[in-house]
Amino acid sequence: MAHRIAKALSKLRSQVNSRWPDRNKASDGWIGDTAHQATNSDHNPHVKDGTTGVVTALDITHDPKSGCDAGVVAEVLIASRDPRIKYIIWNHQILAGDAGQSPWKWRGYQGKNPHTRHVHLSVKATKAMYDDERPWAVPGGVAPSQPSAPAPTPTKRATLKRGAKGADVRHLQKLLGIEVDGVFGADTEAAVRKAQAKHGLGVDGVVGPYTWEALTK
Numbered sequence: 001m002a003h004r005i006a007k008a009l010s011k012l013r014s015q016v017n018s019r020w021p022d023r024n025k026a027s028d029g030w031i032g033d034t035a036h037q038a039t040n041s042d043h044n045p046h047v048k049d050g051t052t053g054v055v056t057a058l059d060i061t062h063d064p065k066s067g068c069d070a071g072v073v074a075e076v077l078i079a080s081r082d083p084r085i086k087y088i089i090w091n092h093q094i095l096a097g098d099a100g101q102s103p104w105k106w107r108g109y110q111g112k113n114p115h116t117r118h119v120h121l122s123v124k125a126t127k128a129m130y131d132d133e134r135p136w137a138v139p140g141g142v143a144p145s146q147p148s149a150p151a152p153t154p155t156k157r158a159t160l161k162r163g164a165k166g167a168d169v170r171h172l173q174k175l176l177g178i179e180v181d182g183v184f185g186a187d188t189e190a191a192v193r194k195a196q197a198k199h200g201l202g203v204d205g206v207v208g209p210y211t212w213e214a215l216t217k
């Protein structure tokens with residue numbers, strides 16, 4: 001059967017390759033090898049787009065010498081709260097995205113491969129997620145060698161969640177059209193969740209880069 005890599009992951013791979021052109025790719029991977037094929041790994045094209053199998057996982061080699069530190073790549077992805085993330089495995093630990101168990105928290109990973117040579121990223125199995133080619137958050141941003149790529153729109157605003165206070169919260173409340181008191185409480189969180197649902201984002205009540213972007217459009 002024909003298969004391909006998820007477009008979201010080929011985007012990430014090209015961003016990483018532009019960022020560190022000389023990086024070691026020895027432990028890179030996307031399509032499952034025979035060992036994987038017996039398992040339900042996302043490296044197998046078990047997600048179907050019509051008759052084409054889609055691989056929804058990507059491994060990026062840990063090569064700190066070149067600058068491509070898999071742990072840093074993971075942390076930057078996590079900090080972005082990207083709604084496409086299903087889970088990340090790195091260095092004996094696994095972390096689920098917004099729809100998984102204990103979202104955005106590292107848990108011990110007991111799988112056979114401890115993932116010390118590469119970071120593994122799985123994206124969600126819906127086409128709107130796995131074929132979403134928006135730029136990912138990558139350490140140091142998108143390399144300038146991609147002038148034709150749409151400019152990434154990382155916001156300088158802090159990620160906000162319940163308990164936050166101050167000018168950014170005031171700005172958020174203005175954008176949401178709710179009472180402006182500078183305190184991120186229950187009402188603000190409810191308004192954020194509503195806005196996230198409206199914009200098709202992961203509904204977690206946390207205002208990260210994508211939520212800021214959606215609100216400021």
Ligand SMILES: [Zn+2]
Pocket residue numbers: 029043057058059119120121
């Ligand atoms: Zn993997």
